[in-house]
Structures are given as C-alpha cells and as structure tokens.
Amino acid sequence: MKIQRFTYLSLGSNEGDKLKNLQTAIDIIADEIGNVLKIAKVYKTPAFGFEGNDFLNTCIKVSTSISPENLIKKLLEIESRLGRVRTNKEGYSNRTIDLDILLFDDEIIFEKDLIVPHPRMLQRKFVLVPLNDIASSVIHPIERKKIIHCLTNCDDTSEIITTDETLIRPVTISEKYNYIAIEGNIGAGKTTLTKMMSDDFNAKVVLERFAENPFLPKFYNDEERYAFPLEMSFLADRYQQLSDDLAQFDLFKNFIISDYYIFKSLIFAQVTLQNDEYTLYRKMFDLMYKEIVKPDLYVYLYQNTDRLLQNIKKRGREYEQNIEADYLQKIHDGYVNFIKTQQDLNVLVIDVSELDFVSNKDDYKLIIKKIKEYTP
Secondary structure, rough: OOOOOEEEEOOOOOOOHHHHHHHHHHHHHHHHHHHEEOOOOOEEEEEOOOOOEEEEEEEEEEEEOOOOOOOOHHHHHHHHHHHOOOOOOOOOOOOOOOEEEEEOOOOEEEOOEEEEOOOHHOHHHHHHHHHHHHOOOEEEEOOOHHHHHHHHOOOOOOOOOOOOOOOOOOOOOHHHEEEEEEEOOOOOHHHHHHHHHHHHHOOOOEEEOOOOOOOOHOOOHHHHHHHHHHHHHHHHHHHHHHHHHOOOOOOOOOOOOOOOOHHHHHHHHHHHHOOHHHHHHHHHHHHOOOOOOOOOOOEEEEEEEEEEHHHHHHOOHHHHHHHHHHHHHHHHHHHHHHHHHHHOOOOOEEEEOOOOOOOOOOHHHHHHHHHHHOOO
C-alpha cells in the first residue's frame, strides 16, 4: 500500500480561457497526482509584482503518494502541457497556468528547486484567501500559526474579488464505487490489475485462492474425472471468501476490489461439466448466488486468444501450459453470454489486447480513466 499524504496547491491563470485552464489543471492533477479532496472559491486578483492581466486564483487540497520532489516535477510538466513558457528573464509575466506547492503535510523543505512551505505565501493574499477557504485551521509549520491567523496578519493590500465562477472537483473512484470486481479470461491480467489498483487507491483486495485448490493441477491432466470436484470446491471457496470479505469492510481502506465475481463459477462449470453434473451444480449455485453482494462495477478485461496464450506461457504455471485456444474461446463465450443477460449489473468491457498496463503507465492510466468515467 502506498502512503497517502496531503498537500495544498495554489493555482492561477491570467491568459486565455482562465477558468478552463484552472479546471484542466485540476483534472490532470486528479488523474496523475492524486485525489482532489477540496477546491476553494475562485478569486479575481490583480497581477502581483508586474503589469499584466487580472488573475483567476484558487487552491486545492490533494491526497497523493508522490514525494514532494516528484510532485514539483509533475506540476512543471502540467504547466508546460497547458502552454506555459518559462524564460530566463527576471521578474514575473503573464501565464496560462501557475501551479505552486504551498504545504506538504507539516514538512519543511529547503532544496535547490523546492522550498516548502512556499517562501512567499504569507505575503500574498491571492494565496492565503483561497487557502483559508479549505485549510483555515491548518498550522503553518514554520510560523506555528493557523492559516486563518496568517491571513489576518498579512500586510498585502491587493484587492481580492470573489467570483461566481465554480470549478468541478473530480470524483474519486472510492467515492463512486464501494465494490469493484475485475474479471477476464485465463491470462487476461485481472489479478495484476486488481493488485495495482488496490495499491494505488488504498482498496481492500480480495484475490481468488486458485493456488490453494488441490484439484486444479489434476483437472488439467484429467478434465473428465476432476471437473466436478474442481468446480464444486471453487464454488464453495469463492462463496465463503466473498461472503466473509464483503461483510467485513476495512475502515482503513477506501473500497473493495476483487479479481473475480462468483458468477465465474457458473461460466467455467458450463464449459467443463457434463449435463447431469451441471444440473446439480446449478442448483447449488443458485442458492449461493442470491446471498452474494453484487459489485457496483463489473469490469471485464478482453484479451484476444493469441495474447492470452502468450500470457499463459509467459507466467509459466506448469499445469496451464496445455490449455488450448478452443477452451479459452469457450470461456470467453461464456462471459459474453453472462454479460448479455445481466440487466441489473453495471458492466464495463475494456479491450486490453493491445495494451500493456503493467509496463506502460499510459495504458494503465487509460484503464483507470475508463473506470472513473464509466456511467451506467
């Protein structure tokens, strides 16, 4: 689990569509830096220290796992992407966006490229006024005074005008979902994605205990003999695990994410069991299915068969090496039929056949973006 820490950032713009610049910066920060927890009002302020256009200013509170040193690098990258051009000239100038770290927890940092708390924040009302909106009781780590008292003692006489403009706070995954199930065919990457998301978003993780099933290696050597005990043992274990873990929510976690949903049991049983075995199995499944909490979002990772076979070979589980393409296609068809019949389940299908979300951060961000932006 990555440790989350709080930082307060100042945002300003006095070129172009100022409000759009602020909103775009906030959206990127939410996607690439951390959860935006609070946004101050938007204030109109005169240019400070130079002749220029009026600014729109605000402050935000962000929860992030990024270090202060990496945070300032990311903010400079965002400024550049939004069109800010820094020059070697002394003094201030107009800019599409200005992003500054004001506070980072209660740390005091003096480095060549980073000073925290921001060294001039106490002399600037355009910083302190919006910061006071969202952090009035936060203590300045050097002055040892609350921000509200720092604002009262500020000598800046600049005019600060409250605007009617509003900024939209990006909704976090944990606010949108209590329980996400990640599903997919054998080798689709569902467990890997589940672990990555759990680590990044402080989620309680529920992983299928397939490695503990003594029938699994036997099944791949003799499917007909071991199909029924394998599927029954999986069903019982999945039911017990989901019943226990979903009922015991961890107060220190933001939400729950699992790398399977119990309906997986029925999909595999349809492929592996004989008709009479499946009839008995279905009766047991229907009794258990009624008791299981449905996920707020069911994510199905689609991988084409060739890619699945590559992944299976790459991860090197001996008992999986004889899996054939036809078997994988039957499993996929079972998932497709299940998804088509689920009217009361929020299903998001993501084609990851051409993505490498483990090694490529942009591919991972694309998946997270799809999950964040999904609407039923």
